[in-house]
Amino acid sequence: MLSAAKHSDPRMELALLPSSRPDRGACPVNHRRETREAGFTLLELMVVVTIMAVAAALVVPNLTRAYAETEVRMEARSVANFFLEAHDRAVFHAGTFVVVFGSPSRGRRALYLADTAGRVVNTVWLPAGIALRARVGEGDWTSDPPPVHFFPDGASEPLQLDLRGSHQIHLRLQLDPLTARLSVGRLYRGN
Secondary structure (H helix, E strand, O other), rough: OOOOOOOOOOOHHHOOOOOOOOHHHHOOOOOOOOOOOOOOOOOHHHHHHHHHHHHHHHHHHHHHHHHHHHHHHHOOOOHHHHHHHHHHHHHHHHHEEEEEEEEOOEEEEEEOOOOOOOEEEEEEOOOOOOOEEEEEOOOOOOOOOOEEEEEEOOOOOEEEEEEEHHHEEEEEEEEEOOOOOEEEEEEOOOO
């Protein structure tokens, strides 16, 4: 050990003692932390949450609009396929088939495909979020479309449909009476 005669200053004795923490030096008075503990401050977390909220506010309206557009397109394709089935059955069975639009039930609407005997051979349901209007000829739009007949020669009655989804997104469908094919128009917004 150290002798008191050799070193009279007590601070010097502390400096000469072996340190239990050699990387921090021998001075016990200065306890500065050199490393920071892992974690985030409240301010950092608040900045990240604010950035995420702003990004969500920008993205969510676009996602809901895109979903509404996709839903209207899918239903238009479903109606087009249903009309194609009516055309194909009329030609294959050499008989008249008719598509009847059911009245809305709990927001949903059924389209029925029936043969000349009145037997329903297929049904398609439009979901609650899709409204359907029709115009026959140059008349006004109606939410109660008349039945559409498909004939054995491949022709049909003329019809124009308008499907409306959420966010006032519309899609027009035009039934060609000569070919009985339903063409799908472009999406548009309106009342």
